Amino acid sequence: MRFNSVLISCLLFAFAALAVKTFTSYTGSVWENQTEGTFNYVHGIFTVPEMSSPEDMDSFATVELIFDNDGGCPSGAKFRLGVNFHVVQNGPTYIQAQYQWSPDPIQKLNIPISTGDTVQLEFISHSTSGQVFVNNLSSHQHIDMVVNSSHALCGRAAGWVIQDEINGSGKEMALANFGVVSFTHANAGTRGEILMGPLGATQVRFFGKANYYDSEGHNMSTVIVYDDGSAVITFLSN
Numbered sequence: 293m294r295f296n297s298v299l300i301s302c303l304l305f306a307f308a309a310l311a312v313k314t315f316t317s318y319t320g321s322v323w324e325n326q327t328e329g330t331f332n333y334v335h336g337i338f339t340v341p342e343m344s345s346p347e348d349m350d351s352f353a354t355v356e357l358i359f360d361n362d363g364g365c366p367s368g369a370k371f372r373l374g375v376n377f378h379v380v381q382n383g384p385t386y387i388q389a390q391y392q393w394s395p396d397p398i399q400k401l402n403i404p405i406s407t408g409d410t411v412q413l414e415f416i417s418h419s420t421s422g423q424v425f426v427n428n429l430s431s432h433q434h435i436d437m438v439v440n441s442s443h444a445l446c447g448r449a450a451g452w453v454i455q456d457e458i459n460g461s462g463k464e465m466a467l468a469n470f471g472v473v474s475f476t477h478a479n480a481g482t483r484g485e486i487l488m489g490p491l492g493a494t495q496v497r498f499f500g501k502a503n504y505y506d507s508e509g510h511n512m513s514t515v516i517v518y519d520d521g522s523a524v525i526t527f528l529s530n
């Protein structure tokens with residue numbers, strides 16, 4: 293009996309540890325450490341939220357799809373496509389569509405995006421080239437372009453996340469209060485074949501400091517996923 297209850301606790305712990313974790317640079321739902329070539333495609337739709345600065349300073353957030361991640365590919369490559377927010381304290385919020393094929397620098401995308409717009413994001417990988425698609429679903433104004441890099445993507449990770457920003461000195465900037473962001477039609481896989489949604493992926497909560505004066509970190513988000521292919525990420529203010 294004793295053996296059984298210990299075994300059961302271990303199994304429950306293992307399940308919980310696999311399903312949910314905290315991370316200091318992004319929050320959301322991510323498939324990671326899959327076999328090479330599991331993904332060549334990631335897609336999601338979200339409505340651009342109104343953001344605010346949680347404290348007396350500028351804050352930042354990027355709502356994005358990710359394809360591959362740190363340590364995933366032999367080349368060191370990873371890719372992200374999304375919308376960056378710079379929330380000026382008591383000022384405007386700058387909204388900029390962008391992609392980054394790391395380790396190459398961030399590239400801005402020339403498509404206007406405003407609060408309340410519904411934005412469709414899609415990335416298709418062909419290893420050292422890829423297709424970027426960003427669409428304002430309300431107006432159908434869109435960008436559809438081929439991008440490339442000498443750093444090969446390998447298709448081991450895909451996800452739907454909100455990431456913080458690191459400044460030129462490598463310092464993590466304050467995470468903007470993004471309220472609630474819902475990704476819908478969130479799917480990834482081998483295009484035309486296996487599609488995976490956020491359900492069953494690792495749910496990653498943002499763990500960080502609400503501002504620079506905090507001495508300790510807090511869980512600053514929750515992630516809830518549904519079997520209809522949606523992921524709801526909620527900012528927690530302390």
Ligand SMILES: *[C@@H]1O[C@H](CO)[C@@H](O)[C@H](O)[C@H]1NC(C)=O
Pocket residue numbers: 312313314497511
């Ligand atoms: C933060 O989130 C993790 C993962 O869900 C959880 O294990 C931990 O208990 C949370 N910490 C606090 C202080 O709520």
Ligand SMILES: *[C@@H]1O[C@H](CO)[C@@H](O)[C@H](O)[C@H]1NC(C)=O
Pocket residue numbers: 310324325363494
């Ligand atoms: C994926 O691998 C990395 C590096 O080994 C590890 O830190 C992470 O916890 C792994 N994630 C999962 C879901 O197994």
Ligand SMILES: *[C@@H]1O[C@H](CO)[C@@H](O)[C@H](O)[C@H]1NC(C)=O
Pocket residue numbers: 403404405406409428429430431432433
């Ligand atoms: C997106 O389309 C909607 C509907 O046409 C429009 O109101 C909105 O301004 C568009 N967004 C941008 C930034 O052009």
Ligand SMILES: *[C@@H]1O[C@H](CO)[C@@H](O)[C@H](O)[C@H]1NC(C)=O
Pocket residue numbers: 420440441442
């Ligand atoms: C990307 O594609 C362009 C046009 O085909 C080519 O000139 C360039 O060398 C490629 N860059 C990389 C890094 O592969």
Ligand SMILES: *[C@@H]1O[C@H](CO)[C@@H](O)[C@H](O)[C@H]1NC(C)=O
Pocket residue numbers: 459460461462463
């Ligand atoms: C990064 O942020 C830190 C803390 O605010 C600041 O001291 C540093 O000068 C910033 N670096 C750059 C390059 O902006």
